Amino acid sequence: MSHYKMHLLVCAGTGCHSSESDLVYEMLHDEVERKGLSNDVQVIRTGCFGFCEKGPIVKVLPDNTFYTEVKPGDAQEIIDEHVIKGRKVERLLYLDPETNEHVLDSKHMGFYKKQLRVALRNCGTIDPENIDESIARDAYMALGKVITEMTPRETIELIKRSGLRGRGGAGFPTGLKWEITSKNHGDRKYVVCNADEGDPGAFMDRSILEGDPHSVLEAMAICGYCIGASEGLIYIRAEYPLAIRRLRIAISQAQSYGLLGENIFGSDFSFNIKLRYGAGAFVCGEETALIHSMEGLRGEPTNKPPFPAERGYLGKPTCVNNVETFANIPVIVLKGAEWFASIGTEKSKGTKVFALAGKINNVGLIEVPMGITLREIIYEIGGGVKEGKKFKAVQTGGPSGGCLTEKHLDTPIDYESLMAAGSMMGSGGMIVLDEDDCMVSVAKFYLDFIVEESCGKCAPCRIGSKRLYETLDRITLGKGEQEDIEILKNLGMVMKDTALCGLGQTAPNPVLSTLDNFKEEYLEHVNEKKCRSGQCRDLLYYVILEEECTGCMACTRVCPTHAIIGERRNPHVINQEVCIKCGACMEKCQFDAISLQKDYPREVQLTTNNELTV
Amino acid sequence: MSQKVIITPEAFEYMEKVTGTDGVEVRVNLPKEIIEQINEICDSFDNDPGELINVLHEAQNRFGYLPAEVQDMVAHNLHIPVAQVYGVVTFYSYFSMIPKGEHPISICVGTACYVRGAERVLEEFIKELGIKVGETTPDGRFSINCLRCVGACGLAPVVLVGDKVYGRVSPDGVKQIIAEYSS
Incomplete structure (x- = not known):
């Protein structure tokens, strides 16, 4: 391997990819070759840097220069000025909105200062299509350590001690899930990675799979070792072609290195990973529905128990974990449970990745320690509300979650505090709303989504969500009546209590939480036929x-x-x-x-x- | 991947007799070459009913959509009722029984795009093209679809035409996008 003096990292995540980062990469690459710098300067494509607002991003190492909104035509200037003459291209540097100065080193950017990247540790630093770069960043070290030095029991204990909880939304302790699956008997067991990220506005799982697929593969193998499974399945959305491609490459590279396959690290442990594709159904994020979908059936959920840990894929004990949960595992093994448990709050350990979007200045992917406040996320990392408008609410947890308002700005964020505020962690989508957003319309938007995505198996969800939607629609059209507000409340509570699966039980959350926090807005719509944001055009x-x-x-x-x-x-x-x-x-x-x-x-x-x- | 075959209505004029491994003979309204392609897809997944979704993905990849005749053939090969195949095709939004336009337009209506005005962009497309969501223009050039989040939330609202991504689309910009493909 040759030693490069300089590395140009070009973001090839979906966000930047959409604004021609591929072309930027090619132009930089050509320019380096033309100038005969190929031995000194390496141009690579990496996973997402997270700062999607200002993409395409080009980062220069070792001096941490962070170029934003790079156009293909800027390639020549970057090479001529920065690489050859050592002068940074000022106009492409990130402009600090507060000081109005160009930031020379990405470490000083407000966006990154408060972040702690654990699950995203390799996103934006390595070439995800090259396993050697992952290995240089300790990929498969944890797997080696677990297989050669630890028993499955010890490993499960370690994960339990770390306090890691499922990052898919509900927050079930991961170690406990592994323990239960390991104790259940079956001639075959399965490890399933849930990469069916259906929550609109959340894209953390995809970014991890695109930027650092090996961390997930490694963790799945570790899980397989712990629960006694030799087969892993990744259920991924067909809408993520780039992630699918990178996973395929990663799996074949890991197999050729003997890191997946038969007798890994010379032990008698074997583990293989296959891909299964989703086909666009939100409900398939629910684990029983996901399992049915993998079996080639309609993705309809079934009653729990039996839990998948008992009877899952093809009736065998199955451990289903989310992508982000898996991405945390190798670090926990290498750095220890105590290190991980030292981050976060009493009951929620570690970090959480959030997809920050909506009316915020710095749209992007962020990873923060649990217990950080909303204020820090929105104003320090997110750079405040767009166009200086007034902050109104943050919607977390997607269609299953609710809204957090100004009064929640200083609440430390963890699983419990979000629950208490009537929302939930969900997969980690965070949509910022400003004064121009009508909360009734936002609730209607989510119900519209649920009506479309409800599988129709149970009546509370199938009919209830439709009635909720109709009632909200009436209100936004100015035809609402006082009793409609009672209908929303009662119906919502009934759905919560009686729906079959998590989708139906949480479906009324957007309505109930906006009713709680913005009741006066509902009343205005109903009584005065007025929408203060002006979004309801019929009003x-x-x-x-x-x-x-x-x-x-x-x-x-x-x-x-x-x-x-x-x-x-x-x-x-x-x-x-x-x-x-x-x-x-x-x-x-x-x-x-x-x-x-x-x-x-x-x-x-x-x-x-x-x-x-x- | 083999070459894309577009199934046109004329293709259905042919009738092929197909005998399954169970000896039952059925008639399928498809030309021989397409039947062979479906067989080939099903064989590549060992005719395993558990692989139904993967089979359908592959079939849609080749033919662009999944007409009833293709579903018949898939059911026949995997030894499952056609109802089950139809059930799966209609359950998942990714599968379509209507051919898409030459330039399929997908408007992201994920939350991030929604709060940045995707609804108005969608309305503009509907107005300009005169078709509803899920329909194709009579000349087969455009079709409109909604999708939830392509993950380019920094560029919201986002519109896809084929694979090309248009970011920060305003209702005023819709005409221009359509014009790009109209010539």
């Missing part, structure tokens, strides 16, 4: 601006319902009770005096009404 009103109106009467003539009243040369007024919101008046007005408003002056309305009735 907008055509209003004539007094100052602009010349009193030309043009609008009164086109109004099909005679809703516009007023004398010639005097400002007109629209009677909202009669107005059918056809928009004809706005089109006709030559003075831009008519506009769509969130509300209308109600006192004026009253007097005109009175005049009308007189």
Whole structure:
């Protein structure tokens, strides 16, 4: 292996890939060759850096220069200026929004300062398609240690001591799951990696699989060793072609190195991994549904118990863990349970990856220690709300979660505190909402998703979610009534208690939590037929601006319902009770005096009404 | 992967007799070469009913969609009821029984794109092309689909035309995107 003086890391995660990072890579590569620098400078494609907002990202090592929004045409300048002359290309450096200065070293970026990357440790530092780079970063060391030095029992104890909990959402202790599966008897057992990341707005599992597939493969083998399984299956969404490709490469490379396959490390332990593809069904993230899907059936969940640990894939004991959970395992084995347990809060140990998106300045993938506050995430890492708007809420846990509001900004985040706030960890999607977002519409959005994704097996979820959606729809159309709010509450509670699987039980969460935190907004929609964010378009009103109106009467003539009243040369007024919101008046007005408003002056309305009735 | 075969309606004029391993003879409305391709796909998965989803993925990869006739053939090969195959095809949103347009347009309506205005972009596409979600234009050039999160949330709202990703799409930009493919 040759020694390079400089490394140019080009992000090839899906975010950057979508904005032509491939071309950037090729241009840099060509430029290096053309200048005859191939022996000194290495250009590689890595996994996601997390800072997706400013992609494509190019990072230069060893000096930690962090170039953002690099265009293919910038390649030549980077090579000429930075690599050859040693001068950083200022205009491509990250601009600190507070100091308005270019950041020379990525360590000083607010985005990275508060982060602690454990599961994402290798994302953005190695070439995921080259196993040697992973091995240089200690990949498969943990597997070797476990197989040659530890018994399955000791390993399970170690994982239990670390306090690692399932990162898929529910937070079940991983060590305990392994222990239960290991104790159940079966002539065959299976390790399943749940990579069916269906939560819209969450992309951490994919980033791990794309950026560091070996950590997951290694952990699956460790799990297999602990529970006595020789076969592993990764259930991955077909929508993730890049992750599938990199996993395939990683599996074949690991097999050719003897790190997967028969008699690993000369022991009598054998382990093989196969891929199974999802086909676009959110419910398949639920473990029993996932198992049915892997068996070639409709992905419908079944009652638990029996848990998969007892009777899972093909009726055999099966251990299902999430991608991020697996990615933590090798580090725990190498650094020790105590090290891992020292991070986080009392009951939630370690770190959590969040996909930060929505109305926030730094959209991206972040990994933070448990117990960090929402304020730190949004304002220090996320760089605050976009366009300086006012923060309203954060939606966590996707369609199964709820909203956290301003009053939760200083709550330390862990499994318990999120539950207590009526939300949940979920897979880790974090969508920031600002003052322009209507909370009723957000709840409706999630219910729309659930209606589409409900498998239809149990009535509470199939019918309940549809009724919830219809009720919310009525409210956003301005046809809601006071009793609708009671309906939402009662129906939500019934679904929680009676639905068959996790999807149905958590489906009302977006409604219940927004009802809890933003009840006044629901009431406004229902009682005053008003949407304060202006997002519900049926609750907008055509209003004539007094100052602009010349009193030309043009609008009164086109109004099909005679809703516009007023004398010639005097400002007109629209009677909202009669107005059918056809928009004809706005089109006709030559003075831009008519506009769509969130509300209308109600006192004026009253007097005109009175005049009308007189 | 072998060459993509597009199944056109004319293709169904042929009737082929197929005899299964169980000796039962059925008639399938498909040309011989397509039947052979389906057989080849099923064989590559050992005709294992547990591999049904993988078989369907492969079939959709080749033919672009999964018409009823293809499902008949798959059921026949895997020795399972057609109802089961149909059940799986209709359960998963990735499988389609309608051919997609030449330039399939997918609009991300994941949460991140939604809060950044994907809904209005979608409406604009529907208005411009005159078709609903899940439909294909009469000339077969465009089809509209919604999908949930491509993971490029930094570029929200995101629109895909084929494999090409368009980021930060505004309703005003829709015409321009369509125009790129119209010539």
